[in-house]
Amino acid sequence: MKNVVLVGFMGCGKTTVGMRLSYRLKKAVEDTDKRIEREQGMAVSEIFRQYGEGHFRDLETELLQRMCRENVTRIIATGGGLPIREENRELLHRLGHVIYLRIRPETVYERLKDDHTRPLLQGENPQAKIQRLMEERREIYQAAADSVIDVDELTTEEILQKIEDAIKEEE
Ligand code: S3P
Numbered sequence: 001m002k003n004v005v006l007v008g009f010m011g012c013g014k015t016t017v018g019m020r021l022s023y024r025l026k027k028a029v030e031d032t033d034k035r036i037e038r039e040q041g042m043a044v045s046e047i048f049r050q051y052g053e054g055h056f057r058d059l060e061t062e063l064l065q066r067m068c069r070e071n072v073t074r075i076i077a078t079g080g081g082l083p084i085r086e087e088n089r090e091l092l093h094r095l096g097h098v099i100y101l102r103i104r105p106e107t108v109y110e111r112l113k114d115d116h117t118r119p120l121l122q123g124e125n126p127q128a129k130i131q132r133l134m135e136e137r138r139e140i141y142q143a144a145a146d147s148v149i150d151v152d153e154l155t156t157e158e159i160l161q162k163i164e165d166a167i168k169e170e171e
Pocket of ligand 1: 008009010011014015033044078079080081082117118119120
């Protein structure tokens with residue numbers, strides 16, 4: 001089995017699905033945001049605040065390069081902006097089967113309207129920010145993905161089943 005890589009917009013469920021999939025497939029899960037936080041000793045929001053988004057993006061690329069060298073098969077839950085860089089999309093493909101958890105902007109807003117951990121959605125009019133980022137990224141996620149799953153109406157269990165089907169189909 002190759003690595004299973006989850007990509008998609010903030011709030012689409014990458015972390016939750018990653019953890020549940022890990023349990024189901026009996027493979028370790030790695031969350032890129034969590035690993036960066038662990039290695040840097042600070043929260044993602046703090047990295048953005050102190051060093052800016054560009055620095056965070058460099059940390060993401062550097063982590064992916066390292067993960068490509070690590071000889072483990074696992075589930076990888078990525079940060080929502082990680083596929084923006086073309087280099088990162090290539091690294092994701094090298095890592096394994098890339099699954100795009102596609103979500104509608106309204107669902108993101110409903111899920112994240114009280115969240116303060118996502119620096120890109122803070123401040124005035126988060127709905128407009130979600131809409132704009134989503135438009136900028138739609139094709140990027142699509143380009144990064146081997147499989148696409150529309151998650152809005154699905155339970156986590158149904159998403160897991162679809163992921164398993166997608167992986168089997170590829171084997
Ligand atoms: C980001 C998504 C976040 C985190 C950072 C930037 C983005 O991860 O990496 O706040 O650019 O979409 P989640 O997708 O896990 O929220």
